[in-house]
Amino acid sequence: MLDLTIQTDQTVAMPEAPYVARHFIDGQYHDSADGRTSDRVSPSHGIVVSRAALGTASETGAAIAAARRAFDDGCWSDLSGKERAIVLNRVADLIEANEERLAVIETLESGKPISQARGECGGAADLWRYAASLARASHGDSHNTLGADILGVVLKEPIGVVSIITPWNFPFWILSQKLPFALAAGCTCVVKPSEMTPSTTAMLGELLNEAGLPAGVCNIVLGHGDPVGSLMTTHKDVDMVSFTGSTAVGKLITKSAGDSLKKVALELGGKNPQVIFPDADLESAADAVTFGVYFNVGQCCNSSSRIIVHEDIADAFVERVVALSRQVVFGNPMHPDTQVGAIVTADHQQKIDGYVRAARDQGAEVMLGGGMMEVPGLGQQFYQPTVVRGVTPEMEIARAEVFGPVLSVLTFRDFDEAVALVNDSAYGLSAGVWSEDVHTCLSFCRKAQAGTVWTNTWMDGFPELAFGGMKESGQGREIGRYGFEEFLEVKSLVMRIGRSRAPWVKTG
Known part of the structure; x- marks a missing residue:
């Protein structure tokens, strides 16, 4: 055996039973229609740590439909930035209150050390609070130098329904690099976590309900990339896909989303x-x-x-x-x-x-x-x-x-x-x-x-600074103001004052 510092003791209590993770659709928890589930065996302890519903096209379609309805009826996108920020800040408070519960299940599902899981889950609250601040600070531009009879206004509007697909290595942190920023922009979302680490994402549904997020604004579907992820990237009612994972899968998503010209944001691999x-x-x-x-x-x-x-x-x-x-x-x-x-x-x-x-x-x-x-x-x-x-x-x-x-x-x-x-x-x-x-x-x-x-440092990160890569490490940015603006569409309004425009068709 290597001359290493090995820790075999355990100081954190194990859960009494596996966590049961269910889909969260239109504000309610659901089992899969066919009753199928998937067990996650802890890589460190060899026990069944969670039992998750295994989604099908049926649950995925229902989640996308709920997100579409919620966006189109304006129950979230029409709220003021202040009102959205209040909800996001409540979520941040609830994340901190549930840090240990989240960290224990994430440690057992992923194998990462509990101290790092605590830092990831509890620290994610800061991302939610920063996103809340952006909800209030977001604004467009005005142009009053286009002539005495023209006023130009540039609006920034939510892009619509966003599919968010997250990996197993930082399931709660990476979700929090995406979801609160999409919500701050006024989007509605469908989220799929990795089937290997579904539980902390499923738990988030409880916190969203408690914080007062309207039903359908965020929906969570558990399961495999096929069929859940594939439908999330191709469905006509999805306007954007935000994916973190391997470069190979990112390339496939870009191709499949291209048929409907959805916007795609990718955070992929690195060799740093x-x-x-x-x-x-x-x-x-x-x-x-x-x-x-x-x-x-x-x-x-x-x-x-x-x-x-x-x-x-x-x-x-x-x-x-x-x-x-x-x-x-x-x-x-x-x-x-x-x-x-x-x-x-x-x-x-x-x-x-x-x-x-x-x-x-x-x-x-x-x-x-x-x-x-x-x-x-x-x-x-x-x-x-x-x-x-x-x-x-x-x-x-x-x-x-x-x-x-x-x-x-x-x-x-x-x-x-x-x-x-x-x-x-x-x-x-x-x-x-x-x-x-x-x-x-x-x-x-x-x-x-x-x-x-x-x-002269490594891996210092802050919610204010954008994160993302060049070349095959991805496209687009997450967190910071630039990450927030990924979820916004730009619309220009050109307004003529009075009847100053000369007629194009000569009638006299």
Whole structure:
């Protein structure tokens, strides 16, 4: 066994019975018409943690119809920004009041550490509050310089019915990057969470009801991408699709939504680099790299899964990261000290291991970890914190989104080579640079092809700052003012004052 810090104790009480997750349609909870359900077995504890209704085209169609009616009758979109903000702020308060309940079920469904689930679920309230502030601050433009007899007004109106499809790795946080902003804009929504982590999204329906959201404004359908997700992306009554998940599925959604020219916003994969220059604060950089690759068990689109370190400091820096990796607390997700938990499925665990084995076969050196691991009392659905060096740009481990606790190490000689390695990727979600020279940092930020660039930090995020990627990492933005405006249509009003327009048809 590796010399790792392993936590086998548990301090958080287990639920007495599986959570029963049901569809939330038109303000009411429903089972599937055919009675089908799906059990989610906890990847860390091997127990059935939730039993979710398995949706069909019937439930999906009913949810879309409810959202369409609610939008068309104006019960939400016609409210003032103040009135919408009041409801969103109530939801935020209820999220905080239910943080522990949400976090426990999310930990058991996903395998992530309870401390990180608490931060995700409770912290999501801040996204709801910021979206509420945007509901009140939203406005269009006026143009009174078009001539004495013309007044131009630009309106921003809700786009309509939005399908929201979310993944399993941050089910509540990613939902909260989308839903409150769509609601703040006046849209109505149909939401589908991953079938692997349905419960916190289903629980949200209770909070929406309690907060006073009108029936039909937000509807939740549980189940698989086919048939639920596919109908949500093709139905004629859906005006926009907002999807977070794999690049492969994002491409399919773009194609299917194209038949009706729906707007599509995509937050997809990443292969995010951190570049370490010799003059960097190496202790801070090593700690950030360690955090960036192991946070959420590495199952994070923003994972810093590759570092590009200057060859003069590579040996010392990798040794520092390996030493820190050995101190990361690994094991039982239901203990607050645990920092790295379980892998979401056994199949995904095998996929992670395949990348590491292929890199070793191609000549890379595994400095730490590199295999599946059993945690006493919990089973084998864990993967060792892993550091792989001697990685070259053509290796698959340097190019593919491994989505696990695996760090790839590449080296560079000068600034231009570092930037070239950063941009030699199909992805462009985020990047980081470590240097005490502000000129180096600024030059890097301007040249890196990424939607977010961090300087001397990693994964700091704020509701005010937009999030999204370039290239195959997606299109559109989430959160911030730019993310809010994704859910708005722009309409220009051109108003002539009086009868000043000269006739086009000469009648005399």
